[in-house]
Amino acid sequence: MSDDIEHDGANAGATPLGMQQITAFWRDFSSRLDGLEQLEPHEFVERAHEMLQPYAPELALEIEGSPKEPGARLIVTAHGNIDQFENVQALARHAPSLEHYEVRAFRSRSPGGDFAMRMDGFELSCSDVLVAHYDAGGIVGLELSFEKIIPQDMAEHARHMAFIMLDHVLGEWDFSVRVGPVEFVDAFSDSVAGAEPLSAFAPIFDAFQREDLGRTYEYPREGSGRWMSLEVRARDAGEDDPPDLLSFHDSANAVATRADFPYFLSWSLPFGDQDELDAVRDAQDALETELELRQRGILAFSRVEGMRSRTASFYVEDVEHATRLANELAAEYTPDLPGELTVAYDPSWREYLALYAAIHSRDADGGDDGDEGGRA
Template sequence: MSADIDQDDGQTVVPLSDPQAETFWREFSRQLPQLQTLDGQGFVMEANELLHNYAPGLSIELEGVAKEAGSKLVISAHGNTAEFENAQVLVRNAPQLQNFTVQAYRSRTLGADFGMRMEDFELTSSDVLVGYYDAGGITGLELAFAKPIPSDMMGHAQHMSFIMLDHVLGEWDFSVRVGPVEFVEEITNGLNGPVKLSEFPAVFDAFVRQTLGRTYEYPQEQDSRWLSLEVRARDTDEDAPPDILSFHDSANAVATRADLSYFLEWRLSFDSQEQLDQVRDVQDALDTELAHHQRGILVFTRVENMSSRVAAFYVDDPAHAQQLAQQLAAKHAKGIKAELNLSFDPAWNEYLSLYGAIHRRGEDA
C-alpha cells in the first residue's frame, strides 16, 4: 500500500544525516504500537507524516499487514535519484523491527501485465512496445504504442507508460539502469525488440546480463581485465606528457550495484619516482582492504601531468572508506599531499562515461 505524494524533483534535496535517521527510527519505534492499530492506509499516512519531518522527499510504503510477521516497509524516493542517498541512509540506520523488514526502493510489480485508467482513457502494459539498445553501458529505450492513441490523450498515455515502466522494472532498475527514453511512432529498425512492456522484465534482465555484461558478481583478481591508455585533453600542449589511464574493464560486471553507490576519488601528489611508487603502494593497499570483504572496487587510476596519481573506487560506506584512506595515508604516505573526494553516484556515471568512450573507440578502430 502506498501514499500519493506530490513530488517536486526540482527542489533542493537536504541531505539526511545518520543521527537524523536514528532519531526518526526511535520516534517511529515509539509510535509503532499505535500505528499497528490502524488500517493499512492509516498506517501509511501517519508514518509518512512523521517521516516528512526528517526527509520530505521520501515515503514509506507498506507491503503486507502491519500486525503480521513478514510485512515490509519500503522506503521510496518516487524515482527521484537525487533522493536515493537519503533512502539508503534511512535504511542503513533502520533498527530490527518486530514483524517488519525494511528495504530501499520499490520492487517490481508481480505480474507485469496490468492496466491503468486516467480520465476515462485506459492503457495496458501490453499496449506499450519497447525497443532497447546499449546506450554506452546503460539501457536506452524507445517506446511506441501498439494501438491508436487519440491526440488529446497522447500526453496522458506517455505519462502512464512511465508509471508502468517504474512498476514493471522496479524503482532502482528504471531510475538507475535505464538511460535515454524516447517515444516514437514506430520502433527504429535495428534495435532489439519490439517487445510488449508486459513481457519486458525478463528480456531486460537478459540484455543487462548478456549484452551489457552485468553479472553483479565481484570480479576475481585472476580474471580481472585492465586496459592502459594514454589520454590527452584537447587544449593540452602537444609537448606535454599525456595522462596515463589504467582502466578496470572487469569492474563493469558490478556497475550500478546498489551496495556500491559511492564514488571515491583519492588524489596523491608526487615529485619523484620514489614518491610515485609510494603513492601507488598506498592506493593499492586501499584497494586490497576494500576488496577483502567486497566493500569497494578500484575502477581506474590516472597519472596526471606526471605530478599526481588518482585512484577511483566505488564503495559501500563512504565514512568507512574515507577513514581507511586517511589511516593508510598517515601510516605509509607521510608528507605527501592527499585530496579525497566522495560523491553519491548510483548510476556509475563516472565509470560508465569512460567505459562507453573506450569501447566506442575500440569499435571505431
C-alpha cells in the same frame, strides 16, 4: 597525516539527512507503530507518510504485504527521484530492528508485471505499451510505442502513465539508475531490439543487462580482472607535455550500478620523483587490497596526470570506512604528501561508464584502445 575530503555528490540539489533526523524519525515511528498496526494498510501508509514528512519531506514509506503479516516489508521510496536516493539508502540503512517488518530501500517490482492503470478516466494496460531496448553507452536505452490508438488529447497523459508503469514493472532502482534515455516513437528504430509488450519486458531487461552489457553483478574473482592501459592527452596540453596514463578496470563493469557500491571516491596524491610515485602507488594499491578483501569497494580506474600526480578512483559501499582506510594508509606510506579525497554519490556510475562507453566505442570503430593488462 589526514587528507582533505570534499563531498560533491551527484545529488547536489538534495539536502543530506543527518543522523539526528534519521534517529528521531525511527524513534517516533517505533513509538507509534502499535497504533499504526490497528489501521487498514492504506491508512497505515498515509499515517506513516505524514510522520515522515517533518524529517524527510521528499521521501515516503510504503508497505508490501499487510501489517504484522509474515513477510511484510516497509519500503522507503523517493518515487524515482534519484537526487534523493542517497537519503533513501541512509534512512533504510539506519532503521531499527522491527519485530514484524523488514525495512528495504526502493520500491520492488510489481509481481506478475501485467496490470492496468486507470487515471482521470483513461485506462492503459501493460500490454498496450510496446518496449524496445538498446545499449546507450553501458546503460539501457528505451523506445516506447503504444499498441492501441491513443486520442491526441490524451497522448501526454498516456506517456506519463507509461512512465509510472515502467517504474512498477522494473522497480525503482532499475528504472531510475539502470535506464537511460527513454523516447516515445511512432515507429521503432532499426538499431533497437525487442518491441515486446511491457508486461513481458522485465526478464528481457534482465537478460540484456547480463548477456549484452555484461552485468552479472558478481564481484570479479581475484586475479581475473581485465585492465586496459591508455595514453590520454588533455585538450589544453602543450605539444611537449607528457600524456596522462589511464589504467581502466574493464572487469569492474560486471558490478556497475550495484546498489551497494553507490559512492565514487577519488584519491589524488602528488609526486615529484620515482620514489614518491612508488610510495603513492603502494598506498593506493593497499586501499584497493583492503576494499577487495571483504568486497566493500572496487578500483574503477587510475590516472597518472602529467607525471605530477596519481589519482585512484573507487566505487565503495561505506564512505566513512573507505576514507578512514585512506587516511591510515596515507599516514603510513605518504605522510609528507598532501593528498586529496573527493566523494560523490554516483549510483548510475556515470564517471565509470562515460569512460567505458568512450573506450568501447573506439573498439567498435576499430581504434587502438591501448594495451590490456597493464597498470599505470
